[in-house]
Amino acid sequence: MSEAKKEQTTTHKIGIYLWIWGLLFVLSFFSYMVDWYQFQGLLRWSLILIFMFLKAGLIMAFFMHLFWERYALVNVLLWPMTAIACFVGLMVAEGKYTLFSRIFYFFVGGQ
Amino acid sequence: MSEPKIEGYKFKPGYSGMAADTASDQTMFKGVHWGKAMMWIFLLSDTFIFSCFLISYMKGRASTPVEWPNPSEVFALNAFGVPVPLLLIAIMTFVLITSSGTMALAVKYGYERNRKMCGWLILATALGGLTFVGMQAFEWSKLIHEGVRPWENPFGAPQFGSFFFMITGFHGTHVSIGVIFLFIYAYKTFAGHYDEGKRGWFTSMKGDYVEIEILGLYWHFVDLVWVFIFAFFYLW
Secondary structure, eight states, rough: OHHHHHHHHHOOOOHHHHHHHHHHHHHHHHHHHHHHOOOOOOHHHHHHHHHHHHHHIIIIIIIIIISOOOHHHHHHHHTHHHHHHHHHHHHHHHHHHHHHHHHHHHHHOOO | OOOOOOOOHHHHOHHHHHHHTTTSSOSSSTOOHHHHHHHHHHHHHHHHHHHHHHHHHHHHHHSSSSOOOOOHTHHHHHHHEEETTTTTHHHHHHHHHHHHHHHHHHHHHTTOOHHHHHHHHHHHHHHHHHHHHHHHHHHHHHHTTTTOSSSOOOOSTHHHHHHHHHHHHHHHHHHHHHHHHHHHHHHHHHHHHHHHOOOSSSHHHHHHHHHHHHHHHHHHHHHHHHHHHHIIIIII
16 A cells, blocks of 8 residues: 555544443443343343344444445345345244144154 | 555445445454454354254254253252252353353453553453353263263263263363463463564464454453353253
8 A cells, every 4th residue: 555545544533442342331231220120021022123223233333344335235134134134034934833843753653 | 454555445334334345455453453353253153063962953853753861950960958950050150151251351461552451351251251160170070980981971861971071062072172372372472472573383473462362352252152052951
């Protein structure tokens, strides 16, 4: 890199990093509180997922700078996640079927 | 990080820019250092590996009629004689987030060519990672002592152990490798390799502070994976 190009490298204000850092601490604290207060059922699962996705989004967007990257890179990285989402959906169905057949044949027997 | 400028090429914003970048008969990721693009693609493949682990864990847990061990009790730690649920895991989470924050600041100070500040922050990140690995080793030895094995455990479904050792072990390996590289990069930063543009040990590439950002991407990814492990393995 030439000297002229080096000077063009812009950085972001330190405030934004400190904000994201603080938010990550707060969100981690909240997700720990989900376990501390022993929330159960749908409330527990939805809270865990909300805090998880918020934390993951903040880390990727600001710490990994995806918020400032060009869409050509961002889209190449994020679209493959839909394949993982499909895989999760398939395996949820498969897991239910496996559990069903295990319990079913336990009572009905083989043959 | 930087606003890319390429002579003779007009950058467009948003999705029309994405279409133009992709179809420009040139490099596709414009203004992105090749090492950074390669790191991203490696991280994408690593995402798939960790996803496979977590999905197999989900499938294993969903398909067993035996009750799954309650992580809140299994990972409880006695503090002053009182069992606190997930205490060690919570501390590990905070340590990893702290190290992620110092890494983000190290990248910022690196681009501002603040050599000392960048070096100290990388060193702090490495020490955070080392603390994390140490606590994970403690957790492993505690569980092994309590009789958790990949094929059996005294708490419930026998699959628990194999998923636990596989997932946290693979993540711990990533952290350990990251710590080694953080120490190497801290040395290289303090020695001024990125200021002078000194060539690396295994590459003819001239040293530049973009390498700190590439290392940072890896380290943030390790933190990112822990967010998912924490949610699905320890909290769920």
